[in-house]
Amino acid sequence: MKKLVLSVLILVAAATASQAQGIRLGVKAGANLNKISGQSFNDGFDLAYHAGIFIEADINKKWGIQPELLWNESTSKPSNFKTVYSTSASSTLNTSQNIKLDYLSIPVLLRYNVGGILSLNAGPQFSILVNQDKTLLQNGQSAFKNGDLAMVLGGQINLKVLRIYGRYNIGLNNINDIDSKDKWTSQQIQVGLGLRL
Numbered sequence: 001m002k003k004l005v006l007s008v009l010i011l012v013a014a015a016t017a018s019q020a021q022g023i024r025l026g027v028k029a030g031a032n033l034n035k036i037s038g039q040s041f042n043d044g045f046d047l048a049y050h051a052g053i054f055i056e057a058d059i060n061k062k063w064g065i066q067p068e069l070l071w072n073e074s075t076s077k078p079s080n081f082k083t084v085y086s087t088s089a090s091s092t093l094n095t096s097q098n099i100k101l102d103y104l105s106i107p108v109l110l111r112y113n114v115g116g117i118l119s120l121n122a123g124p125q126f127s128i129l130v131n132q133d134k135t136l137l138q139n140g141q142s143a144f145k146n147g148d149l150a151m152v153l154g155g156q157i158n159l160k161v162l163r164i165y166g167r168y169n170i171g172l173n174n175i176n177d178i179d180s181k182d183k184w185t186s187q188q189i190q191v192g193l194g195l196r197l
Helices: 002-019 088-092
Strands: 022-037 046-058 063-076 099-113 118-132 147-159 162-171 185-196
Touching (some): 046 099, 046 185, 099 147, 118 162, 147 185
Antiparallel strands (some): 022 185, 046 063, 063 099, 099 118, 147 162, 162 185
């Protein structure tokens, strides 16, 4: 299913780009405020980063598509594992430090130009878990699923070659790979700068 979703996103991006009137490539980097919703994690947001490349492909003066390839770091701190997982497995839980997850994220965003410098973005984002911190479960068992599907909503200020953006990403599926006792979903606020090449 995940491969099918990823393939469809890539095909849509390629088809739209081939019909586009103008194509611009750029690089971007910024900060992530991450949160994993669920009883097992702290309620607050934790700071991390993202970096990557983007393509702006205009369909017409108002509409365009913006596929991206991002390295996304996500951090969170467990809080109530001992309460949620009160079985004998709780003895293997390590809740003393932050969890770090590295994702390769592929957002495919529809872009609407509101005026000369402001554009709004919305679309799906598929993330592949590249490297996960194995300290959550001391036996090295994977606690998180290998992929995450999210919805992205945001805005961007376009100043010639400079891009200033902010987004909110909300996870749509459960990323808990231990069991079904606690549903974990990702939330992320991104702010950053882009440079059109």
